[in-house]
Amino acid sequence: MVGLLLAGTPALPLDEAGKYVAGAYVVFLVLIVVYVAIMAAKLGRMEKELRELAGFAEQRRAEGGAEHEKVSAR
């Protein structure tokens, strides 16, 4: 399929003009990739914070449960 597509298209000139065109499209793709990488890093930080907060909430609940048991025992 790809072979047929390539066979049916004119050869891409990779001379001086080709370098500039490739440069422009690569810049665009690099910008998008950098942006997505920054967003992924941000998401990773949020996930870590969420894990810590979930752990903290569980710890608080466990402490609350222990205190409640103490009060009931008295």
Next chain:
Amino acid sequence: MYGKGLKPLSIATVVAILAAFSLVFFYAPLDADQGFIQKIFYLHVPLAITALVGFVVGGVFAVAHLRSGNRKWDAYSYVSIHMSVIFGVAVLVTGSIWAKASWGHWWVWEEPTLVSFLIVFLMYATYYPFRYAIEDPERQARYSSVFAIMAGAFVPLNFMAVRMAQSLVHPRVFATANGGLPGSMMFTFLVCLAAVALLWVTLVKLELTAKSASGQLKRLRRALDAPAPGGGGSRIAPEVG
């Protein structure tokens, strides 16, 4: 809330960009005047149009914020402008590459189209220090909205002024009296414009989703910081470095 529909939108964007680039390289004919270099047009012009429209959209959201007082619209305005600034960087870089290839110079100061876009870009680059110099969130949102409206109104005015100015070397593809682009080139261009606009929408949605999640995390941290019912004093949730 904002993340709803993000996955299909992302898939549609990837498909649209792949289709657009395939059309650029395998369908659109070579330009008789510029040859292969003209392929940059299909990336550079849609990026420029999307960035400029994005700035205006940011102004429209700012109007909605000032009218309703709802901070949601301020977030929409901020993210629209932020994404358009990123697209603006791509416009300047791809434009410089095209200028070097076509005219032999990375930048031509005598060309009003280039300089006017740079002015718009630099104006929006001041949006960040302006916004974050204000600490009070209410005032920050209000003043930023005023900035977004004023700057958003400047964008079409600037565009019209450049159109009316006598062009030196920058081509006016859509203004030629006898035709402009041939059908296959126009079709490719429109697909590219749709793909780049879709990318802008997807990235705006992604940024809004991240902002919303971050805000909810802050609320959760505040809730956990509150004193436990039945005494015990304030519990400070751990800070994430």
